[in-house]
Amino acid sequence: MASSDVITDSSIFHIFGIITVLALIFEALNRSYKFWVTHFFDSPVDLAQFGKWAIVTGSTDGIGKAIAHELAKRKINIFLISRSLEKLTKVAEEIERSYKVETKILVFDFTNFDHLPGSGDPYSVISDAMKDLEVGIMVNNVGMPTGRIDVFHKSQKPGEALSKSISNQIHCNASSRVKMMELVLPSMIARKIGLIINISSMSAAFVSPILATYAAAKRFDDTLSVSLAQEYRKHGIIIQSIRPGFVLTNMTEPLRSTPDLTFPTATNYVHHMMRTIGKTNWTNGYWPHTILGSIITTAPESMTSRFMFKKSMQAGDKLRS
Numbered sequence: 001m002a003s004s005d006v007i008t009d010s011s012i013f014h015i016f017g018i019i020t021v022l023a024l025i026f027e028a029l030n031r032s033y034k035f036w037v038t039h040f041f042d043s044p045v046d047l048a049q050f051g052k053w054a055i056v057t058g059s060t061d062g063i064g065k066a067i068a069h070e071l072a073k074r075k076i077n078i079f080l081i082s083r084s085l086e087k088l089t090k091v092a093e094e095i096e097r098s099y100k101v102e103t104k105i106l107v108f109d110f111t112n113f114d115h116l117p118g119s120g121d122p123y124s125v126i127s128d129a130m131k132d133l134e135v136g137i138m139v140n141n142v143g144m145p146t147g148r149i150d151v152f153h154k155s156q157k158p159g160e161a162l163s164k165s166i167s168n169q170i171h172c173n174a175s176s177r178v179k180m181m182e183l184v185l186p187s188m189i190a191r192k193i194g195l196i197i198n199i200s201s202m203s204a205a206f207v208s209p210i211l212a213t214y215a216a217a218k219r220f221d222d223t224l225s226v227s228l229a230q231e232y233r234k235h236g237i238i239i240q241s242i243r244p245g246f247v248l249t250n251m252t253e254p255l256r257s258t259p260d261l262t263f264p265t266a267t268n269y270v271h272h273m274m275r276t277i278g279k280t281n282w283t284n285g286y287w288p289h290t291i292l293g294s295i296i297t298t299a300p301e302s303m304t305s306r307f308m309f310k311k312s313m314q315a316g317d318k319l320r321s
């Protein structure tokens, strides 16, 4: 081999090395800039500017209820949608009394999606109920866990067919986002302003054995959000995906009963989350979750997926014992 070839090869490695190091430095600076700006400076958007009403789905407990409170605190009227009339009435009264805003409630089960012969589109009750409201903010929060924490073919709710459990979960966690956006976008486009928040999950960002159908539906939410964010930005509409890690709610209550730094209460989580609105297309909503998410997505996938499998199986076994 001629000495000039060796020099050329080593120069190429040299240049490649410098580019790699620069790319890593750029990525680290970019991540750290985003981290500080997203989590520690107030939201650049005034949430009250979008319109008089916010719709929050799954708003009688957990993250949805905390979001409804945070929005009402900013003098936005709240349209609450969940399955239980009793819980809806209680939360609506609580909000009206605390913040002196108007509320509206609707009982709706988001596992309903299909047009059944003779009964039309189940979502027509929602479009009828919101037709006279100036909806500025839509929070697609509703979500349900996997029926049973177990391997895919045993993950159905007890007494339910696997296909039924999965289609219910997909309709509630994913299809509902599409339908609700279909309902609110035309008026937001006409008014040239709007905010849509889709609550996805940190599990959307990595391989999630044992929670496969849940994580897959959440990835649908996330990809839908970040992609539509580009389509509708020119119409003055912000679409943001939120990927929470573990938050102490009814959904996670079987796993944990006391909060800590990485497993916050819904109120604490949402208090942090509100700051991140309008800054980037997606966030984890809470700085410890951003750190955890970065660690998990940077670590080798073979390691994290084995870890997730073991931890989720242990959680499932604990629930069954």
Ligand SMILES: NC(=O)c1ccc[n+]([C@@H]2O[C@H](COP(=O)([O-])OP(=O)(O)OC[C@H]3O[C@@H](n4cnc5c(N)ncnc54)[C@H](OP(=O)(O)O)[C@@H]3O)[C@@H](O)[C@H]2O)c1
Pocket (backbone or CB within 6 Å): 057, 058, 059, 060, 061, 062, 063, 064, 081, 082, 083, 084, 087, 108, 109, 110, 111, 141, 142, 143, 144, 172, 199, 200, 201, 202, 243, 244, 245, 246, 247, 248, 249, 250, 251, 252, 266
């Ligand atoms: N908690 C976490 O660690 C965590 C982590 C990542 C992402 N998330 C996501 O955050 C969102 C909220 O979760 P959460 O933990 O706050 O849940 P949660 O405490 O179980 O609350 C769920 C809310 O949705 C309503 N709901 C459930 N199924 C419904 C259905 N089929 N139709 C209509 N309403 C329904 C419930 O009220 P009713 O029972 O009265 O209907 C309740 O208001 C979900 O999308 C979840 O996937 C949660």
